[in-house]
Amino acid sequence: MSKTRKTTLTILVALIALTMGFGTVGWMKELPAGEVGIGRLLEAIFLSFLAFGGDPLYRNPGDWTLHIARITGMLTAASVVFAFMMLAVKTSWDRRGILIAHDHTVLVGADSFSLSYAQAREVGKITILAMPNDIPALEPLAEDNRISLVAADLGDVSHWHKLLGAKPKRIIFGGSQAHINAQRAIALNELSDTDQSVAARIAQAKVLLRMDDDALARELEAWSPRLAHCETFSEGGYIAQALLTQVDFCDIAKLRSQDRVHIAIIGMGHVALSLAEEIAQRLHSHAMKERPLISTIDTRADDVDWDIRQDFAGVRNAVDLPKPLNLDACSFGPDLDDPQFETLLKRTEEAPLTAILVCVGDDKISARIGMRLRRAQTESRKLLAPTFVRMRGSGTLGCDQVNDISEGIYVFGGNTVRDQDISLDDMKLRLGKRMHDLWRTTLASSGRQDENIPWDDLTLERKRSNKRAGLAAVDMLRYAGLAAPDGDALSALRILPEAESRMRSNLIELQSLSKAEYNRYRAERFCAGWSYAEHRNDERREHPLLESHYKVTAKERAKDVSNFMAVIKESEIARQRNEHASPWRTVVRVGVMGPLVMSDADDIALKQAAQDILARLPQPLETIHLEVITPNAPGFDRAMAQALLTEWRTRRLHAADMIKMQAGKVSYLHNAALPWPDSKLDEVKNAAIKRTALNRFEAAETALDSALRGRIRTLDILGDIDPLAVTDEQRIGHAIQVASVCDLTVVGLREGSGSITRAALAQMSDGERVKVMEVTLG
Template sequence: MPTKHKKNRNRETTPWFSLLLGVALLAFLALLLGFWVQLGQPLGKSLYSAANLLLNSEFIKPEEMSLRTGWIVVGQVLGYIAFYGILLRLAWVLLGDNLTASYVRWCYHDHIVVCSLNMQGQAFIRNLRQSNSEQRIVALLDHIDDEHESWCQQHAITLLYGDATQETDLHTAAVASAKAVIACGESTDTNLQISRAVQAISRQRPASNPPLDLYLAVNDAMLSEGLGNENYRHFLQPNERLNPCPYNADNLLARWYFNQYPPHTWADQHGQQQVHLVFAGFSPLVEALICQYAKISPYKDFAPPVFTLLGAGAEQWRDTLVARYPVFANGRSGAEQVIAGLYAQECTQTFKLDETKLTAIAQNGAVTAVLFCATEDESNFRHAMSLHQQTLRFNCWQVPFYVRLQQSEGIHTLLASANDTNADASLIPFGMAEQVFDLKRLMQVERNARAVHEAYRQNMLQADPGTAMSTDSMKPWEQLAETYRAANRRAGDHLPVKLASIGIHMPADQPLVLDDAIRLDEPAERRELLSRLEHRSWRYERLVNGWRYGEQRNNRQRLHPSIVLWEDLSESERKKDTSQLKAALRIIQ
């Protein structure tokens, strides 16, 4: 059971009360000057008269008009402002939330509830405001201060106090009639508790309404990969009233990066036949980038990609990755190979490399891009500048340098302080919150994945209706378990790569819409290439997720008979890949 929290508004009222108490002090000083200076009373009597008049809050009676001096009038006016200001502020603190909550509960429909105003929550809201300025948004927080109030007023957000893990507080935010809930807190455990509470409320949602979208931040990478496990199914089981969409911040950023800056396109344009990515610094983002690109890397006749880890302790990082993903071990071949190599190059913490080390890295494959992925913006930028200057000095690695910068406000300051005329063109910032945390982009990913799944269902139902209807992977998207949804997202992510392989380059973050004149199954060479690429990407995704070849499929043991090279597939399996791609693109359009 989730922990019950005692309601404590924690609203910072100190600035308001400090201001009002300051006004009261000025009122007392004005009254004191009036009695002491203007009326000439002794200091002791003046102090008593000023305090008595201020505390009693009485107007001077007509028979006492001789006491109405300028300072006393000013003091009385300020005293009334302070007195009634404090009363009104106390009333708002005690009753304001209840009034706002009642209005939301009875009047809000098709709104979006955000359960945190951290960097993710604020980015989601900014992007929502840019795409639809009229969209109603409710922020439900268990801690509110004046900074929260100011930010919400600036972005026209309704702010409510409450614990989003409790059903009663979710009812206050009218979740049952909402369009979506975004649980984007830093604690995965809290987000899962929110998921359970939202799941309970969604049962009260009218069946005629569309399903409630629940966007759930899972900040632990290993947990994110294992959400298809039965242990978490009760948190994320979709149904006709609830559509859970778990996400991991690093996985989102990896997906965005490869969609925005596809390395295979740059490599192809510069005469390379293989992608080689160098990661400077290590963080969970590096793991997400390697796993994401390993799954979607098949492009034209390119060789599998090469990854190099660069930094102090690089060999230990590589060993950690290989222990977690055995398929990344060097020396694999045939149907078990996903990448051409995962290498480690030790260097100082400031990333100073001599010409020998730079050349040694390039000997594993021409470098395509360098990514700085540490968690601190300034150190990322400084290290990128240092390594970039060394590559210029030794005239090597003439490739783009991508620098992770989470705060967009600091980019221009860092570039201005670089004192390098080539910095603007060579160092490309990525990873700002507004780029990654965007509901529109998340919905596009889900839309592509849904289309892939629907195409798969159509093909399987035509081929073998009886068997297809009895398998979990054939359920409609609304009932599909997370493990199968994740596989369909991979296929959706690979669609632009496959299209680029046949010369169709789609703009980043745009819907996949093809001209009706484009044929994917003609000529035969194109059909075969698309089939090869789809099977390789599917096989890579299975291998990265721990599957192995087995003569009989076994989901529990992660065995599959199709984890073989494309040449070893049956003709029917080869044709299925191309027809499924055609059907998916038709559904998307």
């Protein structure tokens, strides 16, 4: 209900209440005294109703309350008549306005997602055409004054085409059923062939189809040639794009020392299948030794397997996608000893989980599964990974910020499209065109004119492929070691000149990026239904370039380098367009580790060390996104991290982040660092010493967190290992794990202490990637 209608109804209800209230009170006074009880009250109420019709009884009322009832009754009657007249006029006027509307968006069929998409796309007027029985559900969503909600028989194009307006700018078929959207678009196209007035009205309109069925979206031209130039979008596609753009799963796997990304997906509906395709096409970092592994779980395992083999077979060529596990995820919980979980647990032992995605269609069931997985993590220390639970009612498509890389629940997959989702779409198109134009230049110089096709003449599939390459720019920059800014600035692709120069000149890095881009291209072609063959055949979807990267000639790899150069060019334009926009910065990770015991005299050494660290960093500080990595144990780990962050803040630089790669919970770290009880002291004094030490540890952690302006992420590197059973060898391994993800590791050394740190230091290589800086303490 619109605000105007709510206000009108409120006024009418108030007038009615006043009339009935004053009328009842007045007539209770005027009625003969002999009538008593409920009968007298009912008579007074009945006489009060007569005020709305101007009954003669009110011409000479006795009591003043009846005078007020007479006036408010007349006002109420007049207001009702006026309201109905205005409603009729407004309905007629609105309908006429719709018929003559120009440069507006028309949404043919809608739900909360497609309406949100239209609102994010359109700043002007939006007309929603919906079946009469769908109107009540859409009314609460259409309270915006720029939205007109019109009931129409969408099964008869001869009826609803008139409601498109005179010159619509955009026609969006936004129902949740892909095949119905396709049929409505075909019907409109057929009508325009026979009715020139319809053709003239929609000639300049951009037609978009919501295709939540990805298999149908890929074969749109096969469904009908009339759909060949329609752009498509889907709820699952937007959710998958938002999640994988916001969360860097390759970096999570790297921080967790995993050789590959392993993601488990629970519930294999259309959103889950979109996520599987997005994972297959985007997670190809050269830092991973193996391609991604996707474990799928569904109670309809055989049906899901059949759907994958028939409609998504190419995904299995792009990633490792075993047969779905036939499990009821609602059975997850602390007790995972049942034989039905054996296959899943064995697989996670061989390839530890990077993340879990819960994508069942019902929010209540999703929440139940998420909480039971959380119990399995906290109580049994199994299935440890960040768990992303899809909740349609959560709001935006993306997820909450991932602050715990080890475990925890994060909600994603709402139905509100954000401005940054649209900005990402625009970037895909803009960069896809630029990549294609650069490739055409290469084709022209090599004499391959048969492949030199202008953008507007490309098939829908070729355009989609180029836009996928445009989206890959986000992943390409991450693989190059850059950190994305927040919000819309991410899609602006503004890279600082120093980072550009480094990427251009570093041949090894350029080759790695080229390989990652080639693997992405192969995966994208596989997902589109292509396969390898010695000779190209577009009708059979066969291509000779779908071999392993090392088998492709340098000449053929030129396309991958060309795409990278297109990203660089886009960055140059972005800098010229807005030189003050937040840029992508080079990530520099500095790790710290050292003894548990520190003294006040060490403060000077730490401050000097912080200055030396910043002086040793490989490029200007204003171009760096600093991440401090600390095991977060009391003593040097916290003190050095705090000194470094404090020094960084004094330089007034971009906010730094921190990752706490700790061996267990904070309470365990504190207890492990406590001094041994003194046998010469009684229990009370030892308890007081312990309490003082714990207070000091907590104050040190609070001071560390306060020194930070960016975000804090945590990672429990023990995983399912019992903290009380950790061996020295494992502790050494944990220290090396911290150093392995750092560009520079700062090690505090004190004579006669730090045996674990010294042992780890002996095994670290002071090579190109792992560099060590020693800080001598007093």
